[in-house]
Amino acid sequence: MSDHLAVARTYAATPDLWPVAPRFNPIERWYHRLSIADDHEVWLLTWLPGQETEIHDHGGSAGAFHVFSGTLTEDTVSTGVDGTPRVVSRDLGEGADRRFGSHHIHRIVNRSADPAISIHVYGPALTSMTKYRIEPGGLRVLTVERAGAQW
Structure with missing residues (x-):
C-alpha cells in the first residue's frame, strides 16, 4: 500500500514531470488527474x-x-x-500537508487573496464522493457523485 503523503510530496518536488501545467478557471476549481496506479491516484487542483x-x-x-x-x-x-456537527478550521500554507482516513469529511477553501495549487492522493482511487450540508440536527446528504459521471 502506498504512503499517500509521500506520493504527494514526491509530485510536489517534481513539477517539471507533471503531464500538464496548472491552470486557473475563474468560474470553478480546475483539476486534473496526474496519475493512477493499482492502489492510488494523484490529482492536481488549482484554487x-x-x-x-x-x-x-x-x-x-x-x-x-x-x-x-x-x-x-x-x-x-x-x-x-x-x-x-463540529467544524475545526486549519490554515495550510505552502509546503503544508495533511493525511486523512477513509471516513474523513471536510471542505477546502481558498480564503486568501492569492491563487493556490494543491496535490491530492487517494487510495484506492475515488469511486464516489458524498456531499453534505450542516444542519442543526447533524449532517444532511445532498448528493452522491460517481467517478466517470460527475468528474
Missing part, C-alpha cells in the same frame, strides 16, 4: 481566491494532500455523541 469544495467525503478512500503554493483552509467536520 483562485474564494473557490472551495462543498463539505464532502471521499467515498471510503483514504489519502493526503499537499499545498504546493498559496494557502488553503481545511474545515474538518466531525459529529459529537449527540450527532451535533
